[in-house]
Amino acid sequence: MGALFVGVDGGGTSTRCVVVTESGEIAGRGRAGGANAISVPDPAANLRAALLGALEGLDPARVAGGVFGLAGAARAAEPAERAWREAGLAGRPAVVADVLVAFTGATDQPDGAVLVAGTGAIGARIRDRRIVRRADGLGWLLGDEGSGVWLGRRAAAAALNAIDGRGAPTLLVVRVAEAVLGAGAAGEDDGPALTQALIAAVYARVAESGPAWLGTLAPVVDAAAREGDEVARGIVAEAARRLCRTAGVVLGEGARERGTQAERGPDQIGAGPLVLAGSLLTEPTELAHLVRAELGRRAVLVRAGDNAAGAAALAVRAALPGDPRAAEAHRVLIEQGGPWG
Template identity: 35%
Template sequence: MNRPNSPAARPGLSPATAPLNQVRYLVGVDGGGTGTRVRLSERSGRILGQGESGPSALGQGVEQAWRHVQEALALAAVQAGLAPLDLSQVAIGLGLSGANLIEAVAEFHAQQPGYALVALDNDGFTSVLGAHGGRPGGVIAAGTGAVGEALRADGSRVCISGWGWISGDEGSGAWLGLKAMRHAQQALDGRAVPGALARAVWAVAGQERHTILAWCAKAGQHGYATLAPLVFEAAPDDGVARAFLAEAVAELESLARALDPSEQLPLALSGSIALRLREKFSGNMRARCVEPQGDSADGALLLVRSALNSEPGV
């Protein structure tokens, strides 16, 4: 079986376009739907500079992704005091949202502007690599949405949840917000007893049927996620809110067990919901939670370094 750090196991690894023994710089990219962060290092590993630009999620377009990666890299080079880089001397690793879109990945590689080597994976996996320094471990990300990814001890990879806020993402902010809104609607109908949580939702969306319907019609994932803090705030005085938080804990623990049935891998948490619920997790899961060693851009640097080192003759 191919291990995840081998070129054959990583469909986003492109053929080398220049002699890899001439590579002087490594670049790590964390790119999503709201922004792109780039970290530039010497081949030895010393960090030289960082830069940021607009979104580079592949689902938003390959041309945009490369444009923003290049803009962020240019800023990192300026911060490092370097002249514009000769891309034939640069190997780049990217953790991009949407890197599971096969056609977009192929187009992304076809449009690469001349890097000596391009290693591409999804931003969830580079988050795992960064959080655990390339060693086995898992990441549970629960903020607006929820997803878990892990690199297991046998070298296999797994992704759990992340199905989107309408049908999944249990334990996320949008999921909690949906539950809060349903409760507020039921309380307005007289199907539930109004408490602190229902009143807090009414304060946001109104206490009339037409205002609540109008709010829901335009809320979207982000809008529902803005209701999640109300659940935490109401919990001390509202049994319904406390029950919702207990359900969120159970969902995230279920996600963690699916990531690692042995319940032995270290876990890094990210996202506002996961971090706020950390102290409510069961003893075993709480004991396995560790502070991340690095972020997705660090993981992308590890990704490209692994790809570079695996090439023959380098």
């Protein structure tokens, strides 16, 4: 029996794991809750659950290596290694940034850039399958501009502002109230009582599930924007503007304005594709439409595939450095990297 390799993609709301063969065939899949160390209370438990799901029916002794793509890779190493041990696997997995496996899950090119907008948001410049520059990815409190959590916070704030008169009237009052409190929550009296109910519920949900819960309100903003609500449209347009600004940084656009390619250095050359990753950019959202329209004029866009498969591709490449079989396995994994359902 041949060696097996593990690839894990741990996001803010879900963790996906694949176990693959040396030739790139997927032998097992597992899925669990989020594994972001900032916004998820127990990331190790979800990593372990995804690992065990993918390994079901397989011999753990055959696993020769693994790569975990996680936000905040430095602080994520401990929960990743703990989950690896508790799943009965020998050795240690490599832990890399989630943004890197988003890139390698979409393209076998060594150089390019990636923009992620899901629960969080980050941009990165990639050279030789290593991150050489980052923009944003600062977490829900300090950054992640244009992310699901960013959108959710602004949706809740816009609803509350409309209720007390500081903001323009908006469909978000009814839609946020329904999402947070249930159908019919926003009645004829949308005053102080509704305000207090929303505040209490939002804070309680965040305390219970972590800040990532705010990302569940992102579809509310998108739906209201599609219906023509001006406040929602403004929030989505601002999210798109901020994401495109992040992309511009990692594409080296500022450097192109300041000097020649030779002066900028290889980490700022706009070569290779720009991978768009995260549900807000890969699904047919209003935000994706705006971002693609703008960035499509500035780079060759590639839609993200299976980030867990991208992590597995890195694991195979690490085990077979310079081996043409690893490059072929990478291509096979990208071809298999469809939706999880």
